[in-house]
Amino acid sequence: MSDLSWENFKSSDVFLIKSPQTIFVWIGRAANVEERRHATIISQDMKDQYKIPNIVFVDDGYEKSIDKETQKQFSKYLPLEKRVVLPYVSEESNGGNSHIKTHLRLYRCSENNGKYRVAEVKNGPLSWSDLSSDDVFIIDQEIHGIWVWVGKRVNEKERSEALRNARGFVKKKKYPNNTKVTRIVETLETTEFKVLFKQWKTEHKTKVPSPKILTITKFDPITMEERPTLAAETQLIDDGSGGMTLWRIKNTKIVEIPKDRHGYFFTGDCYIALYSYQTARDEKHLLYCWIGSNASQDEINITTTKLTEIDEELGQLGFQARVIQGRETAHFLQLFKGKLMIFKGRGIDFDDTGKNLKSPNQYLLKIHGSTTYSAKAEQVDFSASSLDSNSCFVLKRGKKYCVWCGHHSTGDQREMAKGFAGKDFELLLEGKEKDFMTLLGGPKNYFTQLVRDDYDPKPPRLFFCNSNKNHEVQEILFFQQKDLLPENVMLLDTNDALYIWIGKLSAREDQRLSIQTALNYLQNDASNRDMNMTIIHIKQGKEPPTFIGFFPVWDKKLWKVSFD
Incomplete structure (x- = not known):
């Protein structure tokens, strides 16, 4: 203990100090994550080995924020009045640019009559389809690394010289000599390589049997807690059968929405939802806020403030989710049982009281999803040009409802669409619409190409x-x-x-x-x-x-x- 002195402390380090009652873990503000993790593991082992009651983590610069009694213990070994810590010299102060966004660039490498050529194909974002099995490509991540990807049909000479040519590319670009260069062969791509691409698809030489789909009829909270892997895969906490209080932001206040109007959202508004559900042990609560695409910045700021206020009033629930229109999560949609409708405008435009929100008398809704945890309806322009052969649409005009189903829509999509049309509606299939186009103002061109979503999911x-x-x-x-x-x-x-x-x-x-x-x-x-x-x-x-x-x-x- 006699050698323990502030003079030996640097903000890039982590120190452990063992006393009879407490293990102090001092964490420098510039210490890396591995050092922090290793110190935590060691401190836990020391606690068990020496039967020491407490572990206290002390952050560099925040020594005086710990309670007075603990400060006294800590000061016996490192007097706070003598605190001097050598600063961390960052890459920025040395002229580095480690936090500037990396712009990916893709280059195709080729050899013609003994001359090696590198031609830029595009700059990011990149997709799996940008690569070709007949070529060698360089993905330029600037000083963060160079990747050389070798297609499976590339000849032996190009294959063997790919790495050498990539190093030549680094020199030509005048990147630092220690710039990392990694060679990747097609079909053996690493996760670190794949995450550089916006989309990635794995092709198999032989047909891989489809995995068996686990059929779950009820996503109750007990099942999801017992099977967290299923919860992570579906992003469902429960089946949405708990209790919910829903508010809409109106000026600087929040107005509660009656239950019979839950699920009627407007693009110009912000909403806060408090959801409560029962597990095997206790009742749990979640806080969501939903921000419409046309909401004002003032109302967004008020929503954030109100969300924090509600959380503090309820004793800090431990779960706050910010949901932007168009990026609703599975569980958020499940709260509305697949019946969430998003209309254009603001709710207050339809009722000044803000309590009895009315829906527009005429609209066209595009239906997304095919389950209660993926379905929602969004209002689109009242025109045939808004149609899409991959989707279903619900048209309302006065008391008349029509459900239009595109060629490429599935049976499950059609069932979910019916839920947005009430009990009395006309079901129409694409190409057999009768006077449907007339209701929309006449036929117009719309998207008819089949859209497939068969790209690999990105790993967490x-x-x-x-x-x-x-x-x-x-x-x-x-x-x-x-x-x-x-x-x-x-x-x-x-x-x-x-x-x-x-x-x-x-x-x-x-x-x-x-x-x-x-x-x-x-x-x-x-x-x-x-x-x-x-x-x-x-x-x-x-x-x-x-x-x-x-x-x-x-x-x-x-x-x-x-x-x-």
């Missing part, structure tokens, strides 16, 4: 948030539950939603900046991510099964340790 990815490095995130490969350190804020990217996991011991500043870190991550993703994807805040110890299911093993007792 876990990131450590480092707000001290300009909202930087660091990926953790082959992640597991132990990578969720209580003093950290983490991002879990499931491709359909982005979870922000808040550790119990994480710094308030990291929590405050978490949404900006998430948006920064999406903006800088090379595959050109949708900035409107759903972002869900969850707190340590209150993880829903839709989150837990992405981890290979989940131990509910892992964090049952005193951090006092």
Whole structure:
């Protein structure tokens, strides 16, 4: 203990200090995620081995935020009045640009009469279809790395020289000598390579039998908690049969919507939903906010504020989801049993009281999805040009309802469409519409090509948030539950939603900046991510099964340790 001095501390390091009653884990603000993780594992082992009651995590710069009694213990070894910590020298201060968005570029490599040529094909975002089995391609990720992809029909000479030519490409571009160059062979692509592409599809030489579809008739909360893998796959927490209170933002206030008007949304409005459901052990609550595509920035800001206020009034529920129109999650749609209707305009335009919202007398709805957890209806222009052969549409004109079904629509889609048309409607098949086009103002050209969605789903990815490095995130490969350190804020990217996991011991500043870190991550993703994807805040110890299911093993007792 005599050698313990602030002079040896650097903000890029992690230190463990063992005392009779407490293990102090001092975490430098620039320490990397592996050091933090390793220190946590060691501190837990030391606690068990030496029977020490407490572990205290001390953040660099926040030493005085711990309680007074703990400060006294800590100051015995490291007097706070003598605190001096050597700063972290970032890449930016050395002239680096590590946080500037990488613009992917794709190059085709070819050899003609002994001359090697590299021609730019396109810049990102990239798709699987941009590659050809007859060629070698270079994916230029700038200083973050160069990938050379070798097609399966490339001749032996080009195949053997692909890596050497890629290194020549690095030199020609004047990238640093230590720029990573990775060779990838077609059909053996790694996950790290595939995530650079907006879409990826795996082709099989032989037909792979379709996996057996597990038929679940009821997604009750007990089943989903017992089978989190199923919850993660479907993104369903339960069957939506719990209780819901729904509010609409009106000016600076929130107005409760009666139950008979649940599911009538408007593009110019914002809504907050409090959902409650019963598990085998207790009642749980979720907070959603839905933001219409035409909502004003003022109302969006008010919605965010009201969401936080409701959460604090209810004792911090541990689950907050921001849902943008068009990116509704499966569970959010399940709350409305596949009957969510989104109309143009604002609800207040139809009723000044804001309590008895009326629907337009005439509209055309495009129906999305084929199940109660994927279906919704969105109002489109009242014109035949809005039709699409892949979908079903519901037309209302006065008391008349028509359900129009495109050539490529499925039976399940048609069944869901009927639910938006009431009891009395006319079912019409594309090409046999009678006077349907006349109701829409006459025939017009519309989209008729079959759309297939057979691209590979992207794997989930876990990131450590480092707000001290300009909202930087660091990926953790082959992640597991132990990578969720209580003093950290983490991002879990499931491709359909982005979870922000808040550790119990994480710094308030990291929590405050978490949404900006998430948006920064999406903006800088090379595959050109949708900035409107759903972002869900969850707190340590209150993880829903839709989150837990992405981890290979989940131990509910892992964090049952005193951090006092």
